[in-house]
Amino acid sequence: MEYIATFFTHFGANQFGRSLKNMGVKYRMMPVPRKLSSSCGTCVRFYCNNIEFCNNSEDIEGLYIINGNDYDVIFINK
Amino acid sequence: MKRIYMDNGATSFPKAPNVAEAVYKYITENGCNVNRSSYENAANAEDILLDTRYMLCNIFDFDKPSNVVFTSGITESLNCVIKGLLKKDDHCIISGFEHNSVMRPINSIGAKWTIAECDEYGNFNNIENLFEYNTKLVVMTHSSNVFGNVLKLKKIGEICKSKNIPFVIDTAQTAGHINVSFKELNCDVLCFAGHKGLLAPQGIGGMIMTDEMAKLIPSLIEGGTGSVSHTIETPEFMPDKFEAGTMNIPAIYGLNAALKYIIETKIENIQSHEENMRKTFVEGIEKIDGFKVVQLKNSLHTPVVSITCDFMDIAELSYILESQFGIETRCGLHCSPYAHKTMGTYPEGTLRFSFGFNTNLDDINAVLSALYKIKSIKNMGV
Incomplete structure (x- = not known):
C-alpha cells in the first residue's frame, strides 16, 4: 500500500525519512498535497505493508493512504 | 620559504x-x-x-x-x-x-x-x-x-x-x-x-x-x-x-x-598531539632569553600560547617572523581586551602562536629557531 505522512515540522519529515531508510522502506519526499494542507510543507510518500511503527512517531501530523486521487485519513495527531 | x-x-x-x-x-x-x-x-x-x-x-x-x-x-x-x-x-x-x-x-x-x-x-x-x-x-x-x-x-x-x-x-x-x-x-x-x-x-x-x-x-x-x-x-x-x-x-x-x-x-588523539606541540613550544621558548610565556598555572590548555618580548615591539616581531621566516602569527589584543587586563598584558597585548592538528615538531622547532635567531641578532646589535 502507498501512504503519505505529513509532519508538524520539516525536521520531523527528515527524521522520519531517515528512519524509513534505516528500515529499508522505499520512500520519497514530496510537497504536501494542497488538499491536505495550505501550509508549504514536505511530506513523505512511502510503500509499506505494516504501518504500526507510525503510531509511535511524535513527528507525524497525519497519516493517509493514497486512494486514487484522494487521501484517506488513517489518523491525525493534534 | x-x-x-x-x-x-x-x-x-x-x-x-x-x-x-x-x-x-x-x-x-x-x-x-x-x-x-x-x-x-x-x-x-x-x-x-x-x-x-x-x-x-x-x-x-x-x-x-x-x-x-x-x-x-x-x-x-x-x-x-x-x-x-x-x-x-x-x-x-x-x-x-x-x-x-x-x-x-x-x-x-x-x-x-x-x-x-x-x-x-x-x-x-x-x-x-x-x-x-x-x-x-x-x-x-x-x-x-x-x-x-x-x-x-x-x-x-x-x-x-x-x-x-x-x-x-x-x-x-x-x-x-x-x-x-x-x-x-x-x-x-x-x-x-x-x-x-x-x-x-x-x-x-x-x-x-x-x-x-x-x-x-x-x-x-x-x-x-x-x-x-x-x-x-x-x-x-x-x-x-x-x-x-x-x-x-x-x-x-x-x-x-x-x-x-x-x-x-578521535578528539583524544587531536588533544594529545596538540598538547605535545604546546608543551614542546613552551619548554623551548622558556630557554630563550627575552621572551616570556603568559599563562595560568593550569594543567589544561588548548594549543594557544601567548608571549611577550622584552627587547622588541611584538608587532615588529610578528612582522619579522612572517617576512623572514614565513611564520604567520597574530599580535595585539586578539579582540579580548578583558583577557589582557586579567593577565596584565593590556594595552600592549601579546604575540600569539596557535597550533592545530596539522602542526608538527618541525614547525615548532622552526619557530623556536627563528625566535632564537632574532634574539641573537638583536644581541649583536644588528
Whole structure:
C-alpha cells in the first residue's frame, strides 16, 4: 500500500525519512498535497505493508493512504 | 620559504581532508536549497544537514538533534542568545577572559556585568556571592582565545542550575580541540564555531540548547523557513525558529566532512598531539632569553600560547617572523581586551602562536629557531 505522512515540522519529515531508510522502506519526499494542507510543507510518500511503527512517531501530523486521487485519513495527531 | 601557519586560533588551516571536496561537490552536483522544495536532490541535501546535526550531538554529548541550530557563526549565536536573554540594566556574570563577541552585545544592551575572578591556577572563588537580584545570565568562554587556559566551568554550571539562571558557554576555542560535554558542563546553551577547531569552512557555526532555552530565547532573524508558510508568525518549533532564510549549505557540507574526520580521528588523539606541540613550544621558548610565556598555572590548555618580548615591539616581531621566516602569527589584543587586563598584558597585548592538528615538531622547532635567531641578532646589535 502507498501512504503519505505529513509532519508538524520539516525536521520531523527528515527524521522520519531517515528512519524509513534505516528500515529499508522505499520512500520519497514530496510537497504536501494542497488538499491536505495550505501550509508549504514536505511530506513523505512511502510503500509499506505494516504501518504500526507510525503510531509511535511524535513527528507525524497525519497519516493517509493514497486512494486514487484522494487521501484517506488513517489518523491525525493534534 | 615554507609557510608555517601559527594562527589556528583565528581560523584553522588547513581544513580537514575532504572538506574542500565536499563543498565543491555540493556546489557542482547538488546545489539545492533545503526545507523548501521536496524533490530527491533537495531531500539528499536535507539528509546531509540532519546527519551534521547528529554528528554535532555526538561531538558535544547532546541528545536532541532538533535543538542543534545552524548560524552564520558563533558571533551570531552569542548575539542571539545574549540579546535574547538580557535587557537594559539586567545583570550577568562573565569570566575575565571574554572575547568581544560576548562583551560587545552585553555592552550595547546596557546590561551590567560582574567578572568572576580566578586565582593563578584558574580556580574560581566565591561565585555564589556574585549573583544579584537581577542576574539573568552567566556567560563564559570555555577557553581563552589569547592564553589557551581552559576554564573550570562544571561547578559554575552546577551553581547556575541550582539558582535556575541560564548558563551559556562559548566553545569557540575548545570545540574540536578537547572533549566538550553539554551534560557535564551543566550548560543551557552551547555556542560553537565551525571554522576553528572543528576544521570546517568559515561562515558556519551554531548553538545547541535545552527545550527551555528554545522557548525562552526569541529569534534574532525572522523570515522564510519553508514551514507554516500560511502564517506571518515565525514558528516556535525547532530548529526552524532560529533558522530563517537560506543557510550556508556549502559550509554545512564542509562541516559534515570535517566532523566525520574528527570523529574518526578521535578528539583524544587531536588533544594529545596538540598538547605535545604546546608543551614542546613552551619548554623551548622558556630557554630563550627575552621572551616570556603568559599563562595560568593550569594543567589544561588548548594549543594557544601567548608571549611577550622584552627587547622588541611584538608587532615588529610578528612582522619579522612572517617576512623572514614565513611564520604567520597574530599580535595585539586578539579582540579580548578583558583577557589582557586579567593577565596584565593590556594595552600592549601579546604575540600569539596557535597550533592545530596539522602542526608538527618541525614547525615548532622552526619557530623556536627563528625566535632564537632574532634574539641573537638583536644581541649583536644588528
